[in-house]
Amino acid sequence: MQKTISEIIHNDMLAITNQVAGIALEEIHPTSIQDAYTLHLTAKGTYDLNLFLYADKDTLQKIADNMKRSPATENEVSLYVMEFFNILGGRIVSRINKLYQQNARFAPPKIQNCRVGVVDSHEHSFSLHYGFQDGPMEVSGDFSLIQ
């Protein structure tokens, strides 16, 4: 199951980042992101999913600029990237729900201007690293079925 959850997240990360933000990501070796911002959402239901997206300010600016199709102000950046992450999270949760015949929903995601979220070594934890010309991104988190 872990491999499949990682695969779902990986496939959706590539597809949504491309479709919504016009960015073609490539997988890269794990790299530390300086001055990372964190977008976080938690899905709860018959399973728990913690999803963290880490990116620096330049990367978030690029996402927002591309979504707006023009330069985004500082205030606008958080609005656009939150919607980006909302769409990504919704797609991931929908696919997990369908694949495993499970049911979970999530509240609106949160953003913080620092790296938060310690992912303990967990049976179903994941950490995926991506890069493109403007910077690196990381998607990490954990998944557990509620027995």
Added chain:
Amino acid sequence: MQKKIMVVDDSRFIFEDMKHKFEGIDDYSIEYYCPDGETALEKYSEYKPDLVTVDIVMPGIDGFETAKALLEKHPDAKIVMVSSLAFDETMEEAKELGTLGFIAKPFELQEVLICFNKIFNPQQ
């Protein structure tokens, strides 16, 4: 005659994105934007849109509550639900409310056009 669309979504990106995608599509105009359900209920009579798209997850009253209230006040309202959460039961709930379609985010122009055309030209 060009159909005027009202977009109800807490993210203005969705309205702007739809407007951009619909540039050059003569049959529809993405005309009005409401950032929440309360505004949609307040403005519907003034704007008189031909169709409303409603995001499900919004602060305040959610999309389902908004659609229900709109249909109670305006039974002829044509409503399409929009969400990043494309569950079977979500779509079923939308249908049972009396809404006419469901669009999953992120959407492509073609799938939105198919949805709108089915509503306005059901014979085709």
